[in-house]
Amino acid sequence: MKEIEMTKLNRDHLMTLEAYHKARPQIRAQAIELRRLRTVPLGEHLNMIFENEFLMRYQIQEILRVEKVFTEEGMQDELDAYNPLIPDGSNFKVTMMLEYPNEADRKIALAKLVNIEHKMFIQVEGQARVYAIADEDLERSTAFKTSAVHFLRFELTSDMKKALQAGAQMMVGCDHPEYPMHLETLPEETLASFLTDLS
Numbered sequence: 001m002k003e004i005e006m007t008k009l010n011r012d013h014l015m016t017l018e019a020y021h022k023a024r025p026q027i028r029a030q031a032i033e034l035r036r037l038r039t040v041p042l043g044e045h046l047n048m049i050f051e052n053e054f055l056m057r058y059q060i061q062e063i064l065r066v067e068k069v070f071t072e073e074g075m076q077d078e079l080d081a082y083n084p085l086i087p088d089g090s091n092f093k094v095t096m097m098l099e100y101p102n103e104a105d106r107k108i109a110l111a112k113l114v115n116i117e118h119k120m121f122i123q124v125e126g127q128a129r130v131y132a133i134a135d136e137d138l139e140r141s142t143a144f145k146t147s148a149v150h151f152l153r154f155e156l157t158s159d160m161k162k163a164l165q166a167g168a169q170m171m172v173g174c175d176h177p178e179y180p181m182h183l184e185t186l187p188e189e190t191l192a193s194f195l196t197d198l199s
Contacts, residue, residue, distance in 0.1 A: 008083045009057055011075060017068070020061050031058040037193050040172045042181040045109065048120070048152075048172060049095040050194055056082045084137065085151065089199030090161065094132070094152040096120060110145040112178045117141065117150040119176040124160040125168040161198050170194070 015023065031054070038050040049055075060078045069075060085093045096117065100106035117134035124130075132152035140147035156164075164170060170191060173182025186194075 008086060009053070009060065009079055011072070011079070013057060014064070014075060014079075015061060017065060017070070020065060024061075024065070027058060027061070031055060034193070037190055040183060040186065040190070042172065042174055042183060043179070045099055046174065046179065046181065047097045047099060049097070050197070051085045051087070051093045051095055052193075052197055053086050056086050087197035089197070090156055090158075092122065092154045092156070092194065092197060094120075094154065096132075096150040096152055098146070098148045100148075106148065107145075110148060113146045113176060114141060114143065116146050116174065116176040116179060117152065120152055120174050121172075122154050123171040123173070124156070124163050125170065126163060127157070127160045127168075130154050130156065130160070156198070164191070164195060164198065 020027075034052075034054060035049060038052065038055070040048045040050065042048065060075075060082050063069070063078050064075065067074075069078070085095070087093050098106075098110065098113065098116070100109050117132060117140075120132040120134075121129045132154055134150050134152050135141075135147075136153065137151065140150055169185050171182055171184055172186065174180065175182075
């Protein structure tokens with residue numbers, strides 16, 4: 001799978017099921033490592049996966065493999081579903097996951113954490129906080145509980161991008177009253193990977 005920068009995926013970027021089957025062990029290992037690198041944990045129960053083109057291509061190929069999708073229409077459906085999660089050069093796209101292994105605990109937490117998706121932020125050193133634009137495809141929460149999974153977009157100004165490219169740090173956090181948590185600094189290799197999202 002060759003790297004393709006700042007682009008939306010189309011049929012030409014996808015491997016045949018046979019070709020993917022042969023290449024899968026190597027691609028899967030790359031994807032697991034990249035996901036680890038690009039996951040920012042906030043406390044015990046909240047993980048933010050900063051998605052990129054490679055991870056979305058892997059996700060699509062896995063779905064096509066598992067569901068044995070051969071048709072043009074089926075492939076296009078998956079492309080349409082996952083393309084919006086690829087950064088556009090001026091933003092970060094994040095899958096946010098609230099993880100509570102115990103179902104009873106999860107139920108209580110999701111009721112307490114209503115609106116948490118709108119309380120997620122990033123802050124580039126020396127710049128204002130940027131709050132997430134959440135779940136643009138469909139509403140995932142009600143007045144009584146939030147969802148365990150949300151899709152977030154963080155839009156950056158050109159000054160924020162320049163600051164990051166010049167070596168500024170970035171804080172990632174949540175200021176929901178029931179889950180106040182932030183990470184002041186990101187590992188160097190994680191931030192370096194995020195910079196590849198910015199054109």
